[in-house]
Amino acid sequence: MHSSPVIVWFRNDLRIADNPALRAAAASGAPVVALYILDDAAPDLWRRGAASRWWLHHSLQSLSETLQNLGIQLVLRQGRAEFLIEELAVKIGATKIFWNRLYEPWAMERDSQIKIQLRHQNIDAQSFNASLLFEPSHLRNKQGEVFKVFTPFWRACLAAATPTSPLAAPKQLNSFSEIESDVLSHWNLTPRRPNWAKAFSASWDVGEAAAQNKLKLFLSKKIMSYKIDRDFMAKEGVSRLSPHLHFGEISPRQIWFMTQKKIPNSADAFLREIGWREFCYHLLVANPQMPSEPLDRKFSRFAWREDFEGLKAWQKGQTGYPIIDAAMRELWVTGYMHNRARMVAASFLVKHLLIPWQDGACWFWDTLVDADLANNSGGWQWVSGCGADAAPYFRVFNPVIQGEKFDPEGAYVSKYVPEVSKLPKRFIHRPWEAPQDVLQAADVTLGKTYPYPIVDHVFARQRALKAYENLRLENTKA
Numbered sequence: 001m002h003s004s005p006v007i008v009w010f011r012n013d014l015r016i017a018d019n020p021a022l023r024a025a026a027a028s029g030a031p032v033v034a035l036y037i038l039d040d041a042a043p044d045l046w047r048r049g050a051a052s053r054w055w056l057h058h059s060l061q062s063l064s065e066t067l068q069n070l071g072i073q074l075v076l077r078q079g080r081a082e083f084l085i086e087e088l089a090v091k092i093g094a095t096k097i098f099w100n101r102l103y104e105p106w107a108m109e110r111d112s113q114i115k116i117q118l119r120h121q122n123i124d125a126q127s128f129n130a131s132l133l134f135e136p137s138h139l140r141n142k143q144g145e146v147f148k149v150f151t152p153f154w155r156a157c158l159a160a161a162t163p164t165s166p167l168a169a170p171k172q173l174n175s176f177s178e179i180e181s182d183v184l185s186h187w188n189l190t191p192r193r194p195n196w197a198k199a200f201s202a203s204w205d206v207g208e209a210a211a212q213n214k215l216k217l218f219l220s221k222k223i224m225s226y227k228i229d230r231d232f233m234a235k236e237g238v239s240r241l242s243p244h245l246h247f248g249e250i251s252p253r254q255i256w257f258m259t260q261k262k263i264p265n266s267a268d269a270f271l272r273e274i275g276w277r278e279f280c281y282h283l284l285v286a287n288p289q290m291p292s293e294p295l296d297r298k299f300s301r302f303a304w305r306e307d308f309e310g311l312k313a314w315q316k317g318q319t320g321y322p323i324i325d326a327a328m329r330e331l332w333v334t335g336y337m338h339n340r341a342r343m344v345a346a347s348f349l350v351k352h353l354l355i356p357w358q359d360g361a362c363w364f365w366d367t368l369v370d371a372d373l374a375n376n377s378g379g380w381q382w383v384s385g386c387g388a389d390a391a392p393y394f395r396v397f398n399p400v401i402q403g404e405k406f407d408p409e410g411a412y413v414s415k416y417v418p419e420v421s422k423l424p425k426r427f428i429h430r431p432w433e434a435p436q437d438v439l440q441a442a443d444v445t446l447g448k449t450y451p452y453p454i455v456d457h458v459f460a461r462q463r464a465l466k467a468y469e470n471l472r473l474e475n476t477k478a
């Protein structure tokens with residue numbers, strides 16, 4: 001009988017299946033102490049945002065129940081992990097601590113520091129990869145450099161190795177005596193007044209079981225049409241697994257293996273997106289400044305505008321372009337935004353309004369339930385043309401055409417911008433072109449019930465192209 005317990009430090013791996021840290025603890029045969037620390041050590045801008053906190057609350061609740069069924073208590077602590085871990089380990093006499101790796105720059109730095117500290121106390125600290133298919137630092141191109149282009153990156157990943165198969169959930173864990181714990185509800189992770197997250201619960205089931213169910217449903221009903229349907233905002237053509245993946249309620253290995261099992265060789269388009277997630281982490285690990293600085297350094301001289309009113313109109317979904325407003329309101333109401341909508345709304349901010357992408361990334365960070373440092377920074381840099389393998393800056397999305405192409409029935413707009421929902425299809429993405437009698441019949445009074453466009457598309461496009469041309473000339477001179 002072991003008396004000294006092992007600690008499993010849960011972070012963004014809020015699941016019991018395919019959890020190598022938990023598996024190692026189970027295999028040790030020692031009593032297991034499951035710990036979660038609410039540690040806001042991230043630099044101010046990147047502390048967990050409000051929508052993420054809502055998700056975290058529900059995810060911890062779910063994990064706690066799952067662990068309870070295995071006879072294990074989830075111990076909650078709030079504060080600096082570097083102090084709390086060591087304090088708890090010494091107090092309960094733990095000689096081993098296991099955790100799964102994080103890849104945010106400050107977390108990597110903090111975790112290496114903690115490992116050193118623990119070793120000084122003769123406590124064995126071991127970490128595992130549980131959130132990526134491939135360890136980012138192991139992947140290099142033929143020149144031994146970090147990949148900057150997605151396709152060769154993904155080809156190299158697939159050629160290097162098949163991802164290892166997922167681990168089963170432990171059937172049994174030895175429990176340790178009850179330990180003092182914070183009370184989850186006292187952390188105030190969910191909003192009270194005003195409760196801006198009241199519609200979140202209708203959009204999401206949180207937790208490991210919900211994530212597994214969602215994957216099963218996606219594989220049985222949607223994957224065969226994913227390649228085409230994924231771009232249509234009103235269709236339920238995508239998996240909506242992103243928050244589950246971010247919080248580690250499901251692992252990419254589980255997704256990979258279940259997908260290959262269900263439809264071998266026919267899921268390339270979907271697995272490629274999982275590949276983009278890997279690529280974003282690969283870039284973040286190699287470029288810790290990626291959340292705030294452009295990977296393409298010439299963009300640090302870009303002539304961004306300061307436009308407080310424009311930023312507010314964009315955040316509130318009041319730009320006068322229905323597709324942009326629908327996207328921004330979907331985000332506010334559900335904590336999620338469809339990928340195509342993210343691309344179009346982000347492009348509008350950085351190209352039509354010339355507002356720095358970092359301002360958009362911060363807003364997404366606070367409002368997305370799937371806010372993820374690697375994917376968010378990668379997505380914003382891609383749209384802005386300053387990232388690795390990014391969309392060229394001069395490709396300026398026309399919000400009307402994007403709306404008509406990817407929301408042809410206007411169903412997405414009608415759902416989130418009800419003010420224009422009675423407009424006929426041919427005007428729903430361009431209300432300002434509708435004749436007066438059509439507007440009247442649809443109860444639309446421009447400038448009153450729905451705004452005029454805050455900027456003209458043709459003017460904005462020219463202005464963006466000019467700004468880019470100036471940047472190019474400046475860099476040629478420099």
Ligand SMILES: Cc1cc2nc3c(=O)[nH]c(=O)nc-3n(C[C@H](O)[C@H](O)[C@H](O)COP(=O)(O)OP(=O)(O)OC[C@H]3O[C@@H](n4cnc5c(N)ncnc54)[C@H](O)[C@@H]3O)c2cc1C
Pocket residue numbers: 230238239240241242243245246273274275276277278280337338339340342343346364368370371372373375376377378379380383
């Ligand atoms: C400006 C911008 C910001 C973004 N911010 C985030 C973010 O904070 N968190 C986040 O998870 N994703 C982000 N993305 C990527 C993408 O929009 C979301 O991952 C996707 O919409 C999630 O929906 P889904 O789970 O249904 O995706 P699916 O299409 O079903 O894809 C499956 C999974 O693949 C990954 N994935 C898909 N597309 C991408 C992509 N372009 N880049 C990286 N990974 C991808 C996600 O983990 C996703 O859950 C952003 C994209 C843009 C353009």
